[in-house]
Amino acid sequence: ETNHTLSHTTGDFFSQKKKKHFKNKKNFRAKFPRWSLFPPAANVVQNKIQNEGGEGDGDKVDLAEQSLLNKLIRHSLVKNRNQVEVQQADPSSPLFSVKTFQELRLKPELLQGVFSMGFNRPSRIQENALPLMMAEPHQNLIAQSQSGTGKTAAFSLAMLSHVNPDNTWTQCLCVAPTYELALQIGQVIEQMGKFCPNVKLAYAIRGNRMERHVKLQEQIVIGTPGTILDWCTKYKLIDPQKITMFVLDEADVMIAMQGHRDQSIRIHRLLNKDCQMLLFSATFEDSVMKFAERVIPDPNIIRLKREEETLDTIKQFYVLCREKEDKFTALCNLYGCLTIAQAMIFCHTRKMAAWLASSLIKEGHQVALLSGEMAVEQRAAVIERFKNGKEKVLVTTNVCSRGIDVEQVSLVVNFDLPVDLEGNADNETYLHRIGRTGRFGRRGFAVNMVDSINSMEIIKQIEMHFSEISLF
Ligand SMILES: Nc1ncnc2c1ncn2[C@@H]1O[C@H](COP(=O)(O)OP(=O)(O)OP(=O)(O)O)[C@@H](O)[C@H]1O
Numbered sequence: 001e002t003n004h005t006l007s008h009t010t011g012d013f014f015s016q017k018k019k020k021h022f023k024n025k026k027n028f029r030a031k032f033p034r035w036s037l038f039p040p041a042a043n044v045v046q047n048k049i050q051n052e053g054g055e056g057d058g059d060k061v062d063l064a065e066q067s068l069l070n071k072l073i074r075h076s077l078v079k080n081r082n083q084v085e086v087q088q089a090d091p092s093s094p095l096f097s098v099k100t101f102q103e104l105r106l107k108p109e110l111l112q113g114v115f116s117m118g119f120n121r122p123s124r125i126q127e128n129a130l131p132l133m134m135a136e137p138h139q140n141l142i143a144q145s146q147s148g149t150g151k152t153a154a155f156s157l158a159m160l161s162h163v164n165p166d167n168t169w170t171q172c173l174c175v176a177p178t179y180e181l182a183l184q185i186g187q188v189i190e191q192m193g194k195f196c197p198n199v200k201l202a203y204a205i206r207g208n209r210m211e212r213h214v215k216l217q218e219q220i221v222i223g224t225p226g227t228i229l230d231w232c233t234k235y236k237l238i239d240p241q242k243i244t245m246f247v248l249d250e251a252d253v254m255i256a257m258q259g260h261r262d263q264s265i266r267i268h269r270l271l272n273k274d275c276q277m278l279l280f281s282a283t284f285e286d287s288v289m290k291f292a293e294r295v296i297p298d299p300n301i302i303r304l305k306r307e308e309e310t311l312d313t314i315k316q317f318y319v320l321c322r323e324k325e326d327k328f329t330a331l332c333n334l335y336g337c338l339t340i341a342q343a344m345i346f347c348h349t350r351k352m353a354a355w356l357a358s359s360l361i362k363e364g365h366q367v368a369l370l371s372g373e374m375a376v377e378q379r380a381a382v383i384e385r386f387k388n389g390k391e392k393v394l395v396t397t398n399v400c401s402r403g404i405d406v407e408q409v410s411l412v413v414n415f416d417l418p419v420d421l422e423g424n425a426d427n428e429t430y431l432h433r434i435g436r437t438g439r440f441g442r443r444g445f446a447v448n449m450v451d452s453i454n455s456m457e458i459i460k461q462i463e464m465h466f467s468e469i470s471l472f
Contacts, residue, residue, distance in 0.1 A: 059350050059372040059397030063253040064178045066399070067282070070147045071184045072380035073387070077123050078148035079437075080307050084128050087301040089139065096131035098122055104130055109195035110160055117191055123150030125304050126157075132300050133158035138245075138276040142292045144284045145304035151280045155247050156189045158278070162245045163219040165198035170215075170238045173271075174222040174247040175264055177254045179205045180376070185249060186222050204228045210237055225254070225263035232270055240270035248295065251281040252288045261291060268295045309435030311466055316434070318448040318459050324352075327415060327449040328359055334413070334447065335365055339392045341410040346433055347397055348416035356415060357395040370396040398429060414448045417458045425461035 086095060098104055100121055101114050122130060125145045132139055133155070143151060159172040176182040182205050193199050202208075202216055204223025210216075216237045221228065231237040248254065248264060255261040268277075277296045281288050284303060292299065321327045331345070338345075347353040350371040357369035368391040370382045379399070386394050387408070398418070418429035434446040450456050 059348070059353070059399050061398055062372075063256050064181060064250075065376050067147060067250055067253055068178070068180050068184065068376050069379055069383070071152075071181070072376065073383050074148045077150055078146060080124055080146070080149060080304060082124075082305045082307060084124055085301075085303045085305070086128055087303075089298040089300050095128075096135070097127045098131050099127065104134060104161075106157075106161055107196070110157070110193070112195045113160075113192040114157065116194070117153075119153065123153075125302065126150050126154045128302050129154045130157065132302070133276075133278060134161060140277045140296045140299045141302065142279045142281075142289075142296055142299045143302045144281045144288075145302075146306045147282045149304055151282075152185055152188050152249070153192070155249065155278055155280060156185065156192050159220050159245060159247065160189065160193045160196060160199060162276075163199055165196065165219065167219065168217040169242055170202075170218060170221050171243065172220045172245040172247070173228065173238070173240075173243050173267070174220065174249060175225050175228055175254070175267065176222065176249045177224065177257055177260060179224060181250060181253075182222050182224055189220060189222065204231050210235060212236065215239065225260050225267060229263050229267050232267065240267070241272050243271050243275050245276045246271055246278065248277075248279045251279050251292060252283045252285065255287060255291050265295060273297075307437040309431050309437050311431065311435055313436055313442065314434055314444045314446055316446045316448070318450045320456075321449055321451045323451055324355075327451055328356065330449065331356075331360070331413065331415065332363055332365075335360075338411055338413070341392075342386070342389070342408055343393050343411040343413065344409050344433075345393065345395045345413040345415050346418070347395065348419070350397055352416060353395050353397050360393075360395070365393070366391070367393045367395050370394055370399065372397060372399045410442070410444050412444065412446045414446065417448055417450070417455050417462070419458060423454075425458045425465065427462055427465045430462050431466075 088095065101111060101119070106114070125143060129141065129143050129151075132141055143154070145151060155174070159174065163171045174182075174185065176185055182203060186201060186203055189201055193201070199220065200218040201220045201222065202218035204221050204227040206224070206227060208227070210231070212235045214237065216231075221231070221238060223231070228238075232240045246268065254264060277299075279292050279296050279299075281292070319327075319330050321330055337343075345356065345367075347356055350373055353369060353371045357367050360367045368382050368386060370379055370386075374382070382391075382394070385391050395415075412434045414430075414433065418426040418433065420426045434444065436442065436444060448459055450459050
């Protein structure tokens with residue numbers, strides 16, 4: 001048996017004592033004879049439709065919110081052992097990389113700002129991106145690496161280093177997808193630039209009312225595409241021709257948002273063609289690349305691939321149940337194991353997650369709930385408590401499958417199996433929910449609740465998918 005093979009609940013998972021206890025429980029079926037108890041296929045389909053109608057769609061992941069959440073909960077760099085790939089616009093020019101911030105020859109007050117944030121040395125992506133962004137003559141850059149690898153800090157430093165504080169007009173423009181994300185980036189710039197008193201920052205975000213035709217004196221402006229466009233055109237607060245550095249952050253989130261893509265292109269058109277263009281993205285899909293190539297001429301491209309998640313160290317099980325209540329009882333039986341370390345329980349819909357959390361609480365268990373209807377700050381607070389071990393069990397939906405570093409979680413329960421919009425197995429989400437990065441990730445357990453012929457089919461699809469992958 002490989003680790004990719006799903007086992008149904010048998011001995012491995014439970015201690016001898018627990019095994020005896022579970023043997024008598026109707027929910028832990030070590031074999032398959034329960035199939036005969038299932039209603040005919042037609043009824044199962046009926047059942048599925050009713051369930052979906054009653055529970056609503058799966059909890060949707062909003063990219064901008066997810067990104068903000070990541071920023072709110074991230075206190076340090078994400079570990080990544082992959083090599084940075086660099087594709088240079090001019091392959092004959094030497095490849096620069098720095099191992100220290102001192103090598104960048106920053107202004108002393110800026111270096112002081114960097115160190116005051118606790119950054120001792122550049123992150124992987126910063127090693128290559130920083131010298132490229134600061135090179136003379138200037139170079140354009142497309143940089144892609146997952147959230148938490150130091151992109152924001154990199155371009156904040158580049159902007160602060162780029163501006164001439166003696167010139168009291170806007171020189172750097174940074175576009176972000178939402179009001180909240182712009183504020184987060186602005187905080188990094190303010191913190192890093194706190195020893196540079198003459199460098200000023202303005203926020204081009206909704207609600208920030210300005211007098212028309214009075215040019216801004218702030219050297220750096222950060223904001224959302226619509227407001228930046230207004231400030232450049234309608235309000236004439238910024239002369240786009242005087243912009244010498246243009247940063248497009250979270251390009252992947254940006255182009256997924258209605259109107260943002262076109263507004264960004266419109267801002268870009270107003271700029272001088274000699275303006276330095278920098279684009280950052282956490283993902284590297286075709287749509288992002290197409291967009292990037294449209295707005296960034298002759299780019300250098302830097303990529304840091306996400307560390308692969310694997311199921312190598314995860315033992316996987318499934319539990320056969322009849323319906324939601326049955327799954328609930330199974331979960332209660334498992335409860336002692338959940339709290340040995342920390343556990344996450346995934347549901348498909350917000351409604352199901354809320355029901356499950358409140359049912360568990362009614363049973364006297366202590367659990368936290370995290371789902372999409374909560375405000376991002378509220379979600380961040382729940383995750384923070386969970387990370388600090390204040391809560392042992394977290395009931396959640398897909399809003400969280402990527403947000404939490406699962407290495408600290410040793411048991412994941414798929415109360416509902418991950419499915420896509422068509423109801424097919426969602427292998428990628430399965431991997432994000434239970435996978436670990438790195439080959440030496442800590443061990444973990446995953447328990448999947450199977451409650452219909454349909455979900456049995458899904459778990460089989462998942463099993464097949466991962467056992468096929470493991471052949472390579
Ligand atoms: N060189 C560094 N040394 C130590 N910590 C760093 C360094 N650069 C960034 N950090 C910290 O690592 C975390 C992630 O950095 P940052 O926000 O810049 O990443 P990001 O790639 O922009 O992520 P996101 O896409 O979520 O915005 C932050 O808490 C930041 O303060």
